[in-house]
Amino acid sequence: MRMSQYQEALAVLPSGSTTAIQAALNAWVGNPDLSQVGQNICDETALVAADFAKLLGSFATELANGTASKDSWIAACRAHKRRGRQLPDVDCPSILGRARSLDDHANSVAKGSGGALTPAEAKRLLLKHAGGPVAPALDSFMRLAPLGNYLVWATFNANNPATDPFNHLPTSHGGICTALGLGWANAILILLVWSHAGSGSPSLHRPTVADAEVYPFYRPHRDASAPWGFTCPLPPNPGGLQPQPELVMPETTSQGLRLPFRVIRA
Amino acid sequence: MKAATSVNDLSHGEIRNWLERALLGRESLPLATPDESPYLGVLRLQKKLKPPTRESLWDACRELIANFCAEGHGEPTFLEQLLGLVSAFKDPETVAMLADLASRFPKLPQLSHEIRLAVLSTLVDTPPPQPPLFWSEILKQDPERYAALALSGVLATNPAQAIQMLTAMPDTQRSGQAAALKLDLAWDTLAPEKRFQFVQAVAQVLDHCGRRFAGFVGVWVSAKQSSRPANIYSGLAAALANTLGEENSPRVFSSRLCPRLELMAA
Numbered sequence: 001m002r003m004s005q006y007q008e009a010l011a012v013l014p015s016g017s018t019t020a021i022q023a024a025l026n027a028w029v030g031n032p033d034l035s036q037v038g039q040n041i042c043d044e045t046a047l048v049a050a051d052f053a054k055l056l057g058s059f060a061t062e063l064a065n066g067t068a069s070k071d072s073w074i075a076a077c078r079a080h081k082r083r084g085r086q087l088p089d090v091d092c093p094s095i096l097g098r099a100r101s102l103d104d105h106a107n108s109v110a111k112g113s114g115g116a117l118t119p120a121e122a123k124r125l126l127l128k129h130a131g132g133p134v135a136p137a138l139d140s141f142m143r144l145a146p147l148g149n150y151l152v153w154a155t156f157n158a159n160n161p162a163t164d165p166f167n168h169l170p171t172s173h174g175g176i177c178t179a180l181g182l183g184w185a186n187a188i189l190i191l192l193v194w195s196h197a198g199s200g201s202p203s204l205h206r207p208t209v210a211d212a213e214v215y216p217f218y219r220p221h222r223d224a225s226a227p228w229g230f231t232c233p234l235p236p237n238p239g240g241l242q243p244q245p246e247l248v249m250p251e252t253t254s255q256g257l258r259l260p261f262r263v264i265r266a
Numbered sequence: 267m268k269a270a271t272s273v274n275d276l277s278h279g280e281i282r283n284w285l286e287r288a289l290l291g292r293e294s295l296p297l298a299t300p301d302e303s304p305y306l307g308v309l310r311l312q313k314k315l316k317p318p319t320r321e322s323l324w325d326a327c328r329e330l331i332a333n334f335c336a337e338g339h340g341e342p343t344f345l346e347q348l349l350g351l352v353s354a355f356k357d358p359e360t361v362a363m364l365a366d367l368a369s370r371f372p373k374l375p376q377l378s379h380e381i382r383l384a385v386l387s388t389l390v391d392t393p394p395p396q397p398p399l400f401w402s403e404i405l406k407q408d409p410e411r412y413a414a415l416a417l418s419g420v421l422a423t424n425p426a427q428a429i430q431m432l433t434a435m436p437d438t439q440r441s442g443q444a445a446a447l448k449l450d451l452a453w454d455t456l457a458p459e460k461r462f463q464f465v466q467a468v469a470q471v472l473d474h475c476g477r478r479f480a481g482f483v484g485v486w487v488s489a490k491q492s493s494r495p496a497n498i499y500s501g502l503a504a505a506l507a508n509t510l511g512e513e514n515s516p517r518v519f520s521s522r523l524c525p526r527l528e529l530m531a532a
Contacts, residue, residue: 218300
């Protein structure tokens with residue numbers, strides 16, 4: 001039987017590292033969130049062998065330094081972001097989208113404004129202008145806001161990459177969370193859609209376990225050859241929503257933002 | 267979530283350590299998306315904690331702010347998250363410590379501008395509000411950087427005085443756009459019978475403001491002055507109500523300028 005990519009990566013590490021990693025993953029079994037992270041590491045397919053070995057090697061080095069296992073994993077992940085396969089420029093979807101909590105995006109708008117707006121003001125403005133015309137002044141500040149923190153998770157419509165990815169998803173809060181696998185999203189969500197070229201065409205990568213760190217709702221896609229990842233719709237998923245394409249990109253401002261934007265309450 | 271259970275078992279000292287680690291993204295938190303700001307996960311988690319543990323968490327937050335205020339510096343990524351938490355904490359003692367720190371900014375050269383802006387934003391967003399005198403002293407520290415936040419601070423307690431402050435605003439596009447948005451938010455909170463007076467008072471000071479600044483605020487003034495009463499749209503409203511039913515008919519709000527009339531929501 002063919003070894004998994006995890007087993008192949010472990011095989012190139014010194015035996016002490018392998019033992020330490022396996023012991024750490026075994027210790028996570030009793031914790032529902034961390035056991036899922038451990039399972040994701042074992043199921044990972046998006047990293048090439050050398051990068052997977054480097055990630056696990058960093059993990060083992062941190063463990064050997066006496067760092068707690070969760071901290072060790074997080075430290076290793078932070079040194080190995082965006083190592084999944086990069087999507088060739090010609091294959092990049094022209095329109096991308098994401099859902100994030102309204103509070104988090106209000107923070108981004110405030111931060112991007114450089115002290116012109118506070119987070120609470122930004123939140124009120126986003127609520128006021130959701131779904132309708134945006135005041136030109138708000139438009140300017142919104143375009144300065146990062147689309148995410150450090151790493152932007154994005155989806156797109158694989159059948160028609162030039163269209164709004166939310167057009168073929170349910171409009172309800174529950175439906176969006178189910179389709180995108182957002183497990184703790186009882187918060188108000190903002191749906192952001194942007195032009196990839198308009199935002200400077202940052203590199204797009206297939207997500208990996210390192211990008212997800214300890215987020216328990218990430219799932220590696222089984223097909224190692226797939227150009228992008230897929231979300232894992234949340235159970236019970238009564239509507240049978242399909243997994244949605246998933247990519248990551250570096251923190252980028254919202255210059256290519258498409259308006260109007262939408263806000264969805266739980 | 268497992269994290270809530272484990273935090274409930276911690277001593278106060280351990281909770282403080284946990285909070286520090288959590289704000290740096292080193293603890294499992296109920297995040298809406300993998301990149302969500304950690305403090306929003308802490309806020310979500312604290313709702314599930316036992317009351318004594320929650321108290322201990324807020325005490326830890328207060329202690330961390332006290333340390334920051336005493337030392338006058340700290341790690342920016344951590345402080346941004348901690349200040350985000352403070353906005354939700356709404357603790358007068360914590361706010362007072364931050365206000366005192368802000369008044370000492372000129373003596374703290376090692377404190378970055380980003381953190382200074384985050385402290386001032388927190389003071390704008392978190393009750394109890396600071397008096398206009400506090401904000402006029404802040405404005406004197408750095409008129410270019412702090413003008414927008416000082417304007418927000420005064421608008422919250424004394425809109426008439428805030429209007430007089432407009433003449434001291436930097437003559438930039440950014441400043442004008444921010445002021446227009448803040449005035450619009452302030453206008454929303456005014457009693458209908460005070461709104462016309464508010465807009466007129468802003469219009470009157472614009473002659474004494476810089477040209478670029480006045481241009482952006484003037485657009486807002488013109489938009490408010492050109493609002494139309496509802497009877498112009500009454501035919502359309504009746505037609506919509508007839509076609510869609512009363513539930514779907516446009517909502518009617520109080521007039522923006524003339525309290526005795528009613529105005530269709532645009």
